[in-house]
Amino acid sequence: MPEPSSPTRSRRGRFFRFAAAVVVLCAVAGYLVVQYVTGGAGDPGCRVVSADGKGATYEFTSEQAVNAATIAAVGTGRGLPERAVTIALATSLQESGLRNITHGDRDSLGLFQQRPSQGWGTKKEIMDPTYAADIFYKHLVKVDDYQDLPLTVAAQRVQRSGFPEAYAKHEPDATLLAAALTGEAAATLTCDGRQATAQATGPDAVRSALVRDFGRDVLETTAAEVGGKATPTPTPSASRSGERTVTLPVSENTSPGSKRSLRERGWQLAHWAVANASALHIERVSYAGRQWTAGNTDSRWRAADTKGTSGAAKDADAVRIVTAP
Structure with a gap:
């Protein structure tokens, strides 16, 4: 006859099964969060195409389009060049996926994941996309020669991120968006x-x-x-x-x-x-x-x-x- 399992062994088995289930659930939840933050969820709705006819495109949701248009409008309203808008858009693409999110690392919030505890403003202010873009630009223009710096360097001097190299991957999309949303590239944005x-x-x-x-x-x-x-x-x-x-x-x-x-x-x-x-x-x-x-x-x-x-x-x-x- 088989030897009966001990109570200790049974409890240990239940514990490991429970732990494995928790890990799976956390992985699924993490995936869904990443998809939401980076724009993976939802119907694209909007599209930007390259004005040079080389075929570069970027698709995003109408919510992301509204936020991107606000970032560009605030930048040009301050008389800033297209390069500044490109840096801001790339930063927001990395930090929030161009979404005005109410959560983040510690007390980070909004389009740029700005932190009230670090002097970026109140929660209400940071959750206002116009304010968030404006305060980003106020910090950017204080960076010496920011237009001539690599985008990653310029963005990092404003954000002080723990992953400074992450901004670089968004530069092509941000450049495409900035050209359309500053008006440099005509008839290239549709929704x-x-x-x-x-x-x-x-x-x-x-x-x-x-x-x-x-x-x-x-x-x-x-x-x-x-x-x-x-x-x-x-x-x-x-x-x-x-x-x-x-x-x-x-x-x-x-x-x-x-x-x-x-x-x-x-x-x-x-x-x-x-x-x-x-x-x-x-x-x-x-x-x-x-x-x-x-x-x-x-x-x-x-x-x-x-x-x-x-x-x-x-x-x-x-x-x-x-x-x-």
């Missing part, structure tokens, strides 16, 4: 535009979001000086046909140090609107003779329909954002 919430929006919500990211100057009524003379432009307004259209005159960014052209400014505003399409229920965006329409097959930018307007020339000096009914 499917599916509505994320049932919350009532409209032109007022679009204006509020523009002011949040770019500052109140984005709604100014006077454009840049052209040929030495101030050129008046119409106040951004809702159209009378359904009160659904926001018209943004494209004016020069007057922030100290800004060298962005009117074309780049226009495409930045247009791409910002597309990135925010799901959140703000934006149906159509047009600029410079091109038009993006939510849910239109692959959501590519196409030649704009200028019927009923004064033609493409009128569309070249303003970004027009049409909200869903």
Whole structure:
């Protein structure tokens, strides 16, 4: 007859089985967390393509697109170069996957995993993407010659991360994103535009979001000086046909140090609107003779329909954002 198992041996076996189950559960939970933080979960929704035709692409969710557009808007609003925006985007890609997360190592929070205990701000401030981006840039510009440093070095001098080399792998994607979201690369960002919430929006919500990211100057009524003379432009307004259209005159960014052209400014505003399409229920965006329409097959930018307007020339000096009914 087989020898009966001792109570001690049985307890030890149950313990090891329990420990193994805990390890498996922790591994699964860790995988899910990583997928969430790095953007592995969820429908991509948005896509950026390279303007040079070499085929480089980056796909991300509408939530990530909104955060990336905010980071770019805050950077250009401070008059900073595209390189600064690239560094900020690469940092956020590594730290949070461009997600405004409420957890992290110790008390780290938000897009850049900034810590209230280290003087980055209050929890409420850090969880505001506009604030988080602004405070990141305030630290970045204090880094001597940050534009000429390797991205990893510049990011590390701001973040003081335990894994400084990790930023480097995100530089290609961040460069692609920065080119689109600063307006340097025209018509390269598209989204499917599916509505994320049932919350009532409209032109007022679009204006509020523009002011949040770019500052109140984005709604100014006077454009840049052209040929030495101030050129008046119409106040951004809702159209009378359904009160659904926001018209943004494209004016020069007057922030100290800004060298962005009117074309780049226009495409930045247009791409910002597309990135925010799901959140703000934006149906159509047009600029410079091109038009993006939510849910239109692959959501590519196409030649704009200028019927009923004064033609493409009128569309070249303003970004027009049409909200869903």
